Amino acid sequence: MQSLDLDVLERALEWKAGGHRVWLVTVAQTFGASPRPPGSLLAVRDDGILVGSVSGGCIEDDLISRRDSFTGRKPLFESYGITSEEARRFGLPCGGQLEVIIEPEVPSDDLRALLDHIASGRIIGRSVDLATGAWSFAPAQPAQECERTPERFTSVHGPRWRMLIIGASEIAIYLAQVAETLDFKVSVCDPREEYRSAWRVAGTQWVDGMPDDAVVAFKPDGHTVVLTVSHDPKLDDMALLEALKSEAFYVGSVGSKQTSAERRKRLADFELTAAQIARLRGPVGLSIGSRTPPEIAVAILADLVAARNHIVLEKVERDERRKRA
Template sequence: MDSLDHDVLTRARDWLAAGRRVLLATVVRTWGSSPRPPGALLALRDDGRAVGSVSGGCIEDDLIDRLHRDGLPATPQLVSYGVGAEEARRFGLPCGGTMELVLEPLADPAPLDALLARLAAGELVERRLGMASGRATLAAAHPEQGLAYDGRTLTSVFGPRYRLLLIGAGQLSESLARIALGLDFAVTVCDPREEYHEEWRVAGTTLTRDMPDDVVIAMRPDARTAVIALTHDPKLDDLALMEALRSPAFYVAALGSRRNNAARRERLREFDLSEAQVATLRGPAGLYIGSRTPAEIAVSIAAELVAVKNGVTPERVLPVAEAKAALELAADTLSSCAAR
């Protein structure tokens, strides 16, 4: 769950606690292009004030008009936008996109208080809404779960923000941390080296001087955690990577050349990691975009990080190692042809 949706739930709870009524809109299905994905939230107060987003603004305006005209519904209801080309254009849905939303009336702050308390404790929470009854229940969720809607029940999954641990506080880490903050990751930077620690200037991050492997263990990486080693120093990187590769972290990567990463994999095997665990290490980190500068390398790594987070399969992206190998093969082929 991103910070915008957390803000929506918090603001809705505050409005309810102040005695207002609230309409909570959740995107449940999209077809074609759509401005916001399934799970996106919008809260409308009974006087038309809004927080959150389900589109570029046109659908929000229509929902506010609907609220002023009809008031809050008695029970949850499903609404659709963009079924026809004319309506899609009217509501700013690109390429003939279609969107379905569940509109849920809220009157009691207690259920949202309970949800927000569990999120503050770092839990991943499933919220099941009965469309006929309007009653919502909470339960523990699994990382692989996502939003589901079958016409009778809306199941939403809420959880803590994705976390990113950067090992090393150098220039590349600064660029990558700023990008990750913009992507709504909670960013922790670990570097016990005093000369790097004292020069860190990226607001919004958590900086620690503890040893990287201790930080990984303390963070207890889960399926919403990424760990990237950026120091080039095996004493700092390897033990932390070992702990990260043994965890459910969805992305574990290391900077360095292909040769250095091959040597790193050999060292990791000496730590009794399985071949399957070593194989999950992404190194050299990033997608091949011809990057040269720290900022460009940060873009490359962030692109791979987001691709893996969003479930993009490896054959649909071109990691650095494969891209460079392909370029070398092409160069060798050209040289061979020129020599004939």
């Protein structure tokens, strides 16, 4: 879940507690290019104030102007961009179509229950009964997509994306700066005093202690990334031994192919299973000839974004080669 979507739920609950009526809007499906992915949230207050987004702004304006026509507990669907003229009117990219589900009356108890699930660190599926508007919850997987059947609509929600960086190296500086813009809450751990005193990246949280303890205390979940960039095998390995046993969605370590092969042998000596070691992305990042710290950070984050968006890069590369053949 993006922090913006979490904010939508929190604000909607606050507004309802203040006596306002609130409409909850969720992107149900997209076709072609779309400004916001399925599952994105928007809340509209009875006075036209909104939080969140489902498009670049034009669809939000339409929903605000029509909000009083959406009544009752039963949810309804609205489609945008069916024709090219409509796509232009609502500011959708060429060929883009968007379907949203509008819930005119969401009980505060349902919003509170969803926020409680998210706060616990669980990835949860929220199912909306299309006949009654009632919500139900069930465990979900990070890669699970929004789903619509004739009976219900299900969206997937989870805690905010977090990143734990081991090693306050120059690579870590660029990783942290860009990761913040990608909606990651970034924490950094490095027990070496000279690195701690030199760390100056605003918005990040410093974690005291040794890397293995930091990973355990972090309690990695399906929305957690652990990256080791200290260039010190002792520090990196300590973190990896715990991260690879955790539920972290992405675990990566910088280094050459030879360094990465040696690291895998060491991890096996510490009795990690083959399946656990196979989760390690190392050398981490896309192979784009990166040499400088900023380039390495870009390569890592590009691979990370692809993984978060469930993009299989090998398939993309094969498809591109076929197009050029």
